[in-house]
Amino acid sequence: MASSVDSWSISDSAWRHVMTNEVAIIGGGISGLAAAYRLSVSHGITADVFESESGVGGRASTVMLDGRPLNTGAQFIADFYTETLDLVSQLDLNRAVAQRSQTACIVRNKVPQPLWPVSALLKSPALSWRAKFRLLGVLPNLVRTWRDLDVHNLARSIRYDRKTVSEAIRESCGEEDVDYFFGPLLRALLYWDAETTSMTVANAALKAFLTNERTLQFPEGIQRLATRLAEHTNILPQTRIVKVTRQGNGFLLATESGRVAGPYPAIVLAVPAPLALPIFDELDSFPFLRTVQYSSSVHLALDVDGQDPDYPKGATLFPLSARPEIASFNPTYEPVSQGRRLISVFLSDAGYRELAELSDEDLALRAMEILTSQTRKLSWADSAQRAYCQRWEYALPRFNVGYVANLEKFKRDFKLPGVALAGDYLSAPYVEGAVSSGNAAAERVAHEFRNRVH
Ligand SMILES: Cc1cc2nc3c(=O)[nH]c(=O)nc-3n(C[C@H](O)[C@H](O)[C@H](O)COP(=O)(O)OP(=O)(O)OC[C@H]3O[C@@H](n4cnc5c(N)ncnc54)[C@H](O)[C@@H]3O)c2cc1C
Structure with missing residues (x-):
C-alpha cells in the first residue's frame, strides 16, 4: 500500500531490485504504449511498461461478452487522427478498421429526431x-x-x-x-x-x-490497437506503481505488492494527472497538474432483443434540460448473435455523480427508468438485461476556458531531468491526443538520452 511504501527507506532489504530496460513507463494505456513503441522503433530504446490492470489499453479497452466485443471506453477513431492512423499503418492494422456511420438523433417531445x-x-x-x-x-x-x-x-x-x-x-x-x-x-x-x-x-x-x-471503428474491438502496440514492448500487467523515487541519476519504482523495480535512467508517467501526482512527489512543484479536471461517466451495456424494429440506428442524445441527466444511448454496431444485440448507455458527468453510490445492478435499473421516462416507449427496453457496467472516474480531461493557455505554459516550464509525462490531458481528449502525447514523451526521453551520451 502507498502509505507503507512511503515509510520505507530505499536501502530497506524488502526492496528488491529487478533487471530493467532503459525506461520505465507507468500506465499501459494508449499514451504509454505509443511512447514505448516510438522509443523502441524510432530510437532503439527499450522500455518496461507497468500497468495496474490485467490487460493493456486503459480507456481504449474491449471486453468480450458471449463472444461479442464491447469497447468499454473509446468507441471510434476518425480520419483526422493522423498520428493514430500512422500507427495503424505501421502496425499493419489497416484491415482491422472499418468505416462506421456517423448519425445522431436528439429526443424531442419524447421522440428521437435526426440531428x-x-x-x-x-x-x-x-x-x-x-x-x-x-x-x-x-x-x-x-x-x-x-x-x-x-x-x-x-x-x-x-x-x-x-x-x-x-x-x-x-x-x-x-x-x-x-x-x-x-x-x-x-x-x-x-x-x-x-x-x-x-x-x-x-x-x-x-x-x-x-x-x-x-x-472508423475496430470491429473486433479498439483494444487491438493497444495489444498490437504491446507486442513491441515489455509489459508488466497487474503491477500498480505506488511510488517513484529519484536515486542519483535513476528512478526506483515501488509497486503495490511491495516490490521495487529499477533503477531506470528515465521514466514516463502515462496516467491521468490526478493519479500521477501521488506517485511522484517532484510533480508537486507544478501547480498546473492540480488544476487538471476530468469528467466522469458510466458505460452500461444492455443486452436486448436483436430483432426489435425499434433498435436504434445511431447515437440518441438528450437535451441539456432533460432531467434526470443522461448523455446518450447507441447500438454497439456488433453483429447480431443468437438474436441478441448490445445497446450502450452513457451517463453524463452530473448524471453519474447523482447515481454513483448505487450498485451496478441498481444503477442499470435506474438508468433504464430514466431512459424510458424520457423517451416514448422503447420496445427493446422490455427485453433489456444488464450485460456490463464500466465506471469511469477519469473519463475525459476537461478543456475549459483558459486550459490550453495554462497547458502551453506548463509544457514550456516543465523540466525534471529524466522525467516525461504522457496522457490525453496534455494534447487533446481522445485517442489521437493520447498517441501524440506518447510520441512527444518518447521524443523528450530520446533527446535527453542523446544529450547524456554526448
Ligand atoms: C467512455 C469513454 C468514451 C470515449 N470515447 C472515445 C472515442 O470514441 N474516441 C476517442 O478517440 N476517444 C474516446 N475516449 C477517450 C480515450 O479513450 C482516451 O483519450 C485515451 O484512451 C486516453 O489514453 P491515456 O493513455 O491518456 O490514458 P488511460 O487510457 O487512462 O491510460 C492510463 C493507464 O494507466 C493505468 N494506471 C493508472 N494508474 C496506474 C498506476 N499507479 N500504476 C500502473 N498503471 C496505472 C491505467 O490502468 C490505464 O491503463 C473515450 C473515453 C471514455 C472514458
Whole structure:
C-alpha cells in the first residue's frame, strides 16, 4: 500500500531490485504504449511498461461478452487522427478498421429526431426553424478563426479563447441551440459541460468533424490497437506503481505488492494527472497538474432483443434540460448473435455523480427508468438485461476556458531531468491526443538520452 511504501527507506532489504530496460513507463494505456513503441522503433530504446490492470489499453479497452466485443471506453477513431492512423499503418492494422456511420438523433417531445449530419438536421423537427436558422450565427466566428483552429495544435487559437460554449452560443445563436444541439453533442462525445467548455476548443473539434470524411471503428474491438502496440514492448500487467523515487541519476519504482523495480535512467508517467501526482512527489512543484479536471461517466451495456424494429440506428442524445441527466444511448454496431444485440448507455458527468453510490445492478435499473421516462416507449427496453457496467472516474480531461493557455505554459516550464509525462490531458481528449502525447514523451526521453551520451 502507498502509505507503507512511503515509510520505507530505499536501502530497506524488502526492496528488491529487478533487471530493467532503459525506461520505465507507468500506465499501459494508449499514451504509454505509443511512447514505448516510438522509443523502441524510432530510437532503439527499450522500455518496461507497468500497468495496474490485467490487460493493456486503459480507456481504449474491449471486453468480450458471449463472444461479442464491447469497447468499454473509446468507441471510434476518425480520419483526422493522423498520428493514430500512422500507427495503424505501421502496425499493419489497416484491415482491422472499418468505416462506421456517423448519425445522431436528439429526443424531442419524447421522440428521437435526426440531428447529425447537418444535412439530416435540415429536414428534421429536432430544432425549430428559428433555431436552425440561428445556427448560422456560429459562422462569422468560425470563419474568422478557421485558419487557426487545429485539433493537433490547440495553442494556435489561444487568443480567441475567452468564452464558454454556453456564453458564445447564447450570444450568437440562442438558448435552443445550446440546449438541443451544441450542449448534447458536447456531452455525448466528450462528457463535457457547455457551461465551462471553451468555445474555441469546441470550434476546433467542430471544424475537425465538419471536414472529417470517415469515422472508423475496430470491429473486433479498439483494444487491438493497444495489444498490437504491446507486442513491441515489455509489459508488466497487474503491477500498480505506488511510488517513484529519484536515486542519483535513476528512478526506483515501488509497486503495490511491495516490490521495487529499477533503477531506470528515465521514466514516463502515462496516467491521468490526478493519479500521477501521488506517485511522484517532484510533480508537486507544478501547480498546473492540480488544476487538471476530468469528467466522469458510466458505460452500461444492455443486452436486448436483436430483432426489435425499434433498435436504434445511431447515437440518441438528450437535451441539456432533460432531467434526470443522461448523455446518450447507441447500438454497439456488433453483429447480431443468437438474436441478441448490445445497446450502450452513457451517463453524463452530473448524471453519474447523482447515481454513483448505487450498485451496478441498481444503477442499470435506474438508468433504464430514466431512459424510458424520457423517451416514448422503447420496445427493446422490455427485453433489456444488464450485460456490463464500466465506471469511469477519469473519463475525459476537461478543456475549459483558459486550459490550453495554462497547458502551453506548463509544457514550456516543465523540466525534471529524466522525467516525461504522457496522457490525453496534455494534447487533446481522445485517442489521437493520447498517441501524440506518447510520441512527444518518447521524443523528450530520446533527446535527453542523446544529450547524456554526448
Ligand atoms: C467512455 C469513454 C468514451 C470515449 N470515447 C472515445 C472515442 O470514441 N474516441 C476517442 O478517440 N476517444 C474516446 N475516449 C477517450 C480515450 O479513450 C482516451 O483519450 C485515451 O484512451 C486516453 O489514453 P491515456 O493513455 O491518456 O490514458 P488511460 O487510457 O487512462 O491510460 C492510463 C493507464 O494507466 C493505468 N494506471 C493508472 N494508474 C496506474 C498506476 N499507479 N500504476 C500502473 N498503471 C496505472 C491505467 O490502468 C490505464 O491503463 C473515450 C473515453 C471514455 C472514458
